[in-house]
Amino acid sequence: MLATARGTVTVADVAGRGVQSGIAGDGQTRIITLRANAIMRIKFLALAVALICGAFNACRSTKSSYPGSPEDNSPVIAEINGTAAHKAAFERFVKSRLSDFADQSEQNQAESDQQRSQMLDEFIRRQLIVQEANKNNIEPTDEEIRRALEEQHKQTNAQGADQNLATLESGERRIEIFNELLMLKYQTEVLKLKEVKVTPQEVEDYYKRNVERYQGRSGFLVREIRVTDEAQAQKLHRQALAKPADFAVLAKENSESPTAVNGGLMDYEAQRLPQVLEQAITPLKVGTISRVVKSNYGFHIFKLEQRAEPVPLEKARKEIEDKLLSEKNQALIDGLNKRLLADAKINIYRDRLGFNYVGSL
16 A cells, blocks of 8 residues: 655655556556556645645544545445445545546446446555544644645646646545545554664665676667557657657557556567567667657557666665565555454445445455
């Protein structure tokens, strides 16, 4: 659920929950795995300070950190340790994560059921922690809330994204960020995440076990646009040459490759590509764009982002340390989730969900 940054635990860490450090470049999948990519994103929550302060004070007074709220008349879709979880609370949870994350209209029913089932499992796990936090009188302070909002505001401005603000600016999101901070604070205090360390010996041992990955690295980090129509490929090639900085956007909006969701980014090992593609990539300098290349898969355009080279231990040390720290934190959080689930009494009312539940709880 959570992959924390070294030495600190912030709302930014929640956004990276479940994502392992990309040392060798992981493959991309078509179905978005929420726990892995972007699960728990809390973007576009930078509301006016006055509104936020009032909203979070209201959260405390109404106990809205529990599933649903006292005036929530939506159907009860689950009972978690005797506490009703309302459909409106779950939809609020889903909305806060998916409103700016993916085009769900392209999903088939099975993919949608799988995604929402994963979200329901995550929602229930989150509520178990929220319940424990309330039992222990743990809650975020006004200062922690203020810092979290400032951090999100900076991220939003830096990304400059134009998203569905009508959805994201609703008061429902204020409750969601409060609950996320509540969960994060409980995990940090109870699991003592700030005290987790990685020793130099652990880093060196990991490097030795994976020495081929670091010393034998030879390949390309590229962005790819792949389409089946040559005329479209030539048009996209002209657009890419005119604005190389927009290559990732072109790939995301036009590429037919599964990597489109990640702006076409892929990590290729040398001599593993079809010869016609490798011949197009090999001469490129970092930042330059290939010609249109035809293969059995369609028409390709590549932009070279980086060449993989052997990495000595000292250069890889911070990357490995962050990865091992993330794994240690994740193991602690997984253990907490397992303990809470083992002791929990959970009833899911499948007929009220509005989708076919295929989750694991």
